Amino acid sequence: MDAQCDAQDDGILVNWIEVNNNAQPATRTPTGRSSCMYPGEPPAPPVEGAEVAEEIPIVITLEEFQKQPVLAATIVSQPSNFGLRNAHSNIYAQAQEQEFTFEFQDASIVLKARPVSYQWNYGDGTSATTSTPGGPVDGAAFDTQTPTSHQYTQTGDFQLTLTTFFAGDYSVDGGPFQPVAGQAAVVSEPHLMSIWRTKGHNVSENCIENPRGIGCEAPTR
DSSP states (O other), X not given: OOOOOOGGGTOEEEEEEEEETTSSSOEEEEEEEEEEEOTXXXXXXXXXXXXXXXXXXXXXXXXXXXXXXXXXXXXXXXXXXXXXXXXXXXXXXXOOOEEEEEXXXXXXXXXXXXXXXXXXXXXXXXEEEESSOOOOOXXXXXXXXXXXXXXXXXXXXXXXXXXXXXXXXXXXXXXXXXXXXXXXXXXXXXXXXXXXXXXXXOOSSOTTTXXXXXXXXXXXX
């Protein structure tokens, strides 16, 4: 309970705080206790064991996390937007850790978001979830299996989509970081994959010698 001061005696209500000089910078924490101070005398310290108002901790929920402008991952295919039927198409994501600062319930919040998993929808009725974003490989990358590659069994154009899940950690007014309960789902822009077929033949003439020879005409799917 707050102390009641006698206004006729010019009493001033003093709210006590606890200063921790061992922290850098020093921290100032309200104790929830108060007492009266009168002219000509020092304030009486609060009585130990007195009732202290309980402070409700500030919690950043998954809903608040999802409101932040987290940048979606970029989908990359190698070679760009192209693949061969029944061959491994190397597809990977470019995602980054991000940090946001904002005000919430009169407190300063620092929120860090980091990508932790990737849900792929290949546009051909199949999907997969990986814990790695993948990455580029040397060469043209035709039929090179990677942790994030995919084999299309049909030719055609497919819209590949990706949902990246971000874990979050937040700090309130410079305090220690603590995790957000749940992961934010961020959807990337669709990525077009054009899948073609190939045929192998033995020939005795090149296309200059025989422009109508096998492989010299425009490709078909």
